[in-house]
Amino acid sequence: xITTIIRKELSVLFNSPLAWILLALIQFVLVWAFLGxxxxxxxxxxxxxxxxxxxxxxxIIIVPVFAMAAILLLMITPILSMRFLAEERRNHTLTLLxxxxxxxxxxxxxxxxxxxxxxCVVIALIVALCLTLLMGGALDFGLLLSNTLGLFLVxxxxxxxGLYISSLTAQPVIAAVGALxxxxxxxxxxxxxGESHEWLRHISLLKHFxxxxxxxxxxxxxxxxxxxxxxxxxxxxxRLDGERLHG
Amino acid sequence: MTDGTATITxxxxxxxxxxxSHIAVNGIHLELKRGEVLGLLGPNGAGKTTxxxxxxxxxxxxxGHIEICGIDLLDNPQEAKAHLGFLPEIPPxxxxxxxDEYLLFAAKLHRVDQSMISAALRLAKQRCGLEDRSKRLxxxxxxxxxxxxxxxxxxxxxxxxxxxxxxxVGLDPNQIREIxxxxxxxxxxxxxxxxxxxxxxVEAVCDRVQIMHKGSLVFDETLTGxxxxxxxxxxxxxxxxxxxx
Numbered sequence: 326x327i328t329t330i331i332r333k334e335l336s337v338l339f340n341s342p343l344a345w346i347l348l349a350l351i352q353f354v355l356v357w358a359f360l361g362x363x364x365x366x367x368x369x370x371x372x373x374x375x376x377x378x379x380x381x382x383x384x385i386i387i388v389p390v391f392a393m394a395a396i397l398l399l400m401i402t403p404i405l406s407m408r409f410l411a412e413e414r415r416n417h418t419l420t421l422l423x424x425x426x427x428x429x430x431x432x433x434x435x436x437x438x439x440x441x442x443x444x445c446v447v448i449a450l451i452v453a454l455c456l457t458l459l460m461g462g463a464l465d466f467g468l469l470l471s472n473t474l475g476l477f478l479v480x481x482x483x484x485x486x487g488l489y490i491s492s493l494t495a496q497p498v499i500a501a502v503g504a505l506x507x508x509x510x511x512x513x514x515x516x517x518x519g520e521s522h523e524w525l526r527h528i529s530l531l532k533h534f535x536x537x538x539x540x541x542x543x544x545x546x547x548x549x550x551x552x553x554x555x556x557x558x559x560x561x562x563x564r565l566d567g568e569r570l571h572g
Numbered sequence: 573m574t575d576g577t578a579t580i581t582x583x584x585x586x587x588x589x590x591x592x593s594h595i596a597v598n599g600i601h602l603e604l605k606r607g608e609v610l611g612l613l614g615p616n617g618a619g620k621t622t623x624x625x626x627x628x629x630x631x632x633x634x635x636g637h638i639e640i641c642g643i644d645l646l647d648n649p650q651e652a653k654a655h656l657g658f659l660p661e662i663p664p665x666x667x668x669x670x671x672d673e674y675l676l677f678a679a680k681l682h683r684v685d686q687s688m689i690s691a692a693l694r695l696a697k698q699r700c701g702l703e704d705r706s707k708r709l710x711x712x713x714x715x716x717x718x719x720x721x722x723x724x725x726x727x728x729x730x731x732x733x734x735x736x737x738x739x740x741v742g743l744d745p746n747q748i749r750e751i752x753x754x755x756x757x758x759x760x761x762x763x764x765x766x767x768x769x770x771x772x773x774v775e776a777v778c779d780r781v782q783i784m785h786k787g788s789l790v791f792d793e794t795l796t797g798x799x800x801x802x803x804x805x806x807x808x809x810x811x812x813x814x815x816x817x
Contacts, residue, residue, distance in 0.1 A: 329680040337668060421664035421725065424628045425681040426654040570632045 326427045330435025331442065338405070338443060347401050351394070352450055358393050359454055362386040383465035387455045388538055391472040394451055395534055398444070398480050399508050405443070406487025407501035409436045410565075414495040423569070433561050437488055444480040448473060468540040475537020478550035479530060483508055485557035492564045580642075581606050581655070581732045581763040582627070587636035589622055596622045598787040600636075602765075604733065609759035611778035612767040615813050618784040620767045621661060624737050627765070628658040641732050654683055657731035661738055663722025667711035671702055671721055674710060675728055682729035696724040699754055715742040723751065727758060734764045740773060752777050771806050781805065785813045 338344045366385045373379040413419040422432050452473055458464060486507060491500040508530070515529035526532050530553075533546040584602040588595070597619040604610055614620050625631040627638060629649050638645040643652040666674055675693050684692050697703050700720040705713070710721060719742055726734055739755070740748045755777045758764055768774060774781050775795065783791035790812045798805060 326681075326683075329677070333677050336673070337666070340668065416665070416667070417660065417662040418664040418666055420630055420658070420660045421678070422681070423630050424653060424656065424658040424660075425678075426650040426652075426683055427681060428650060569630065 326431045327435045327438065330422075330427075330432060331439045334409075334436055334439030335442060338439070343404070344443065347404070348447065348450070351397055351401065351447055352454075354397060355390055355394055355451060355454060359386065359390050362389055381465055382458055382462055383468045386458065387464075387469060387472065390451070390455065391476055392538055394447075394476055395479050395538075398447070398476070398483060399512060400505070402440075402480070402483035402487050403490075403501040403504035403508065405440060406484060406491055406504060407497040408491070409440075409488050410492040410561075411494050411497040411500040415497065423565075429562050429565050433488065433558060433565070437484055437558060440484045440488075441481060444477070444484070448476055448480070451476070465540075471537050471540045471542055474542070475534050478537070478547070479534050482530060482550055482553045482557075485554040485561075486511075489557040489561045489564070492561045579605055582638075582640050582765075584627060584638045585636055587623065587626060587638065588634045589619075589626060589631065590634045595787050597626070597633075600784075600787075600789055602627075602782070604763040604765065606732070606763055607760055608780060609755060609764045609766060609778045611774035611781040612765055612784065613769075613771070613774060613781060613809060614767075614784035618813075619787040620784055621737060623784070624658075624660075624735055624765070624767060628656055628735055629653055654729070655732040657682075657726035657729065657734045659722045659726040659734075659736045659739055661741075663718055664725070665710050665718055665721060668709065670707050670709055671697070671713075671724075672706045674721065675724055678725040679728045682731075684729050692728050692730070696728045699727065699757075700724040701750060716744060716747050719743060720747070720751075723754070730762075732762050734758055734762050736764065737767050738769070739766065740768070740770070748773075771809060775805060783809060783812055 363386055366382060369385070410419065413422070423429075452469070455464070455469060483504075487500075487504040490504040490507065491497070494500050494503070511528065511530045513529070513531065515526045515532050517525055527549075533543075533549050536543045536546045580603060582602065582604040584600060587597055587600040587602070589597040600619075600623060602610075602623075612620050612623070622631065626633045627645075629645055629652070632646070638652075640652040641655045643655070645652040666677075669677070672693065675696060676689065679689050679692055694703075697706065700723050702717070702720055702724060705717065710718060713721065719739065723736070723739060726736065736755070740751050743751060752773065755764055755766065759777070759779070766774075766778065778795060780794045781791070781798070782789055791808060793803075798808075
């Protein structure tokens with residue numbers, strides 16, 4: 326049953342121009358950043374040769390590109406996730422899903438996984454972009470892998486939160502603005518973390534993504550993302566169930 | 573399915589629903605036999621839609637039991653819902669899909685067997701008069717055709733219980749006649765609950781009529797019973813729903 330929902334979500338997504346425009350836009354912005362970093366690297370190269378243990382192309386080009394990709398995903402996820410439940414509710418199609426012999430968990434997971442498949446395409450395109458560097462040199466595959474995993478985990482976190490906020494309202498635009506606001510807040514919350522509020526740093530999405538960005542596979546960060554995703558998916562399921570109970 | 577449960581397809585006992593202190597539905601009993609068309613009547617705000625939403629699992633009742641083909645809807649929602657087809661007041665349509673895509677999705681959602689899907693699609697389209705529009709986007713259809721797609725969606729899996737909330741709203745007189753004969757046809761093999769404001773419609777298609785007023789059932793009679801006792805449906809409706817105002 327989950328596959329039925331996933332297929333429907335993907336076909337709706339790819340039958341509309343939205344998905345294609347977003348894919349093109351992400352790719353355009355990232356290629357721009359990528360070429361900019363490549364230029365910078367070529368300029369720096371003579372100086373780098375004089376350093377004993379110089380940073381390679383992975384550190385100089387790929388790491389900033391992934392950092393930028395994370396910000397881009399933060400901005401586009403609300404646009405994609407706003408439709409999920411808010412639009413179903415506004416168009417009264419949620420009734421069709423709820424009257425059908427399918428569990429609430431399957432509906433929510435189907436929508437979440439559908440969005441994750443879209444993000445896998447986005448991430449695959451970014452990785453392909455980075456692999457073109459192999460034509461001119463060697464890559465640090467460990468660092469590339471940790472960045473890919475990090476980007477996948479932040480995308481999952483954004484999607485789960487977007488899905489939950491979409492379940493709270495019948496207005497897609499409010500869902501989008503709400504999700505964007507909360508995500509930005511969680512992203513920059515570490516700025517507010519001074520000496521006395523050390524714990525704020527631990528709930529910042531950015532801080533945890535930075536670990537992966539630097540090539541560090543920290544189990545604390547992995548656990549944070551997994552818990553973040555699970556929490557918001559469960560909240561979404563509970564929210565839909567609660568609607569049935571409380572009307 | 574045993575013979576004992578095959579005759580009664582839907583039974584709801586003592587169904588209640590409160591919204592805070594407001595009582596929307598109060599102690600309703602419903603029982604439906606296979607091959608029976610039940611007309612649910614009532615003025616606006618009588619609780620018809622709330623009752624239908626409870627019967628289809630869209631709303632949890634505050635008290636009471638619902639069984640569909642002998643399966644408890646609250647304990648075993650997925651099994652029970654597989655026997656249900658529901659057309660809400662506003663048809664649940666994805667405007668950006670074609671009729672074929674939409675019905676295919678509805679069929680899969682209702683667990684129609686892979687090998688039966690194309691036959692089920694053809695039958696549903698034929699019954700609702702949609703054959704020559706399969707590739708049209710739903711958003712380009714008129715209100716009447718959208719209503720028909722909604723009905724097609726509710727009958728695609730050949731359910732035992734079909735619940736239709738005001739199915740003939742927005743249709744022209746020819747379409748109304750077609751839909752009524754379709755409901756009669758569906759009523760020979762399944763059970764149908766029909767909510768409507770149009771009294772002649774009840775007289776045309778229903779075997780039994782129940783009238784709701786302020787959340788309670790105030791009238792329950794078969795159409796043949798009405799004829800034998802010489803009661804006019806309209807007179808009964810007006811008397812029962814106006815008495816305490």
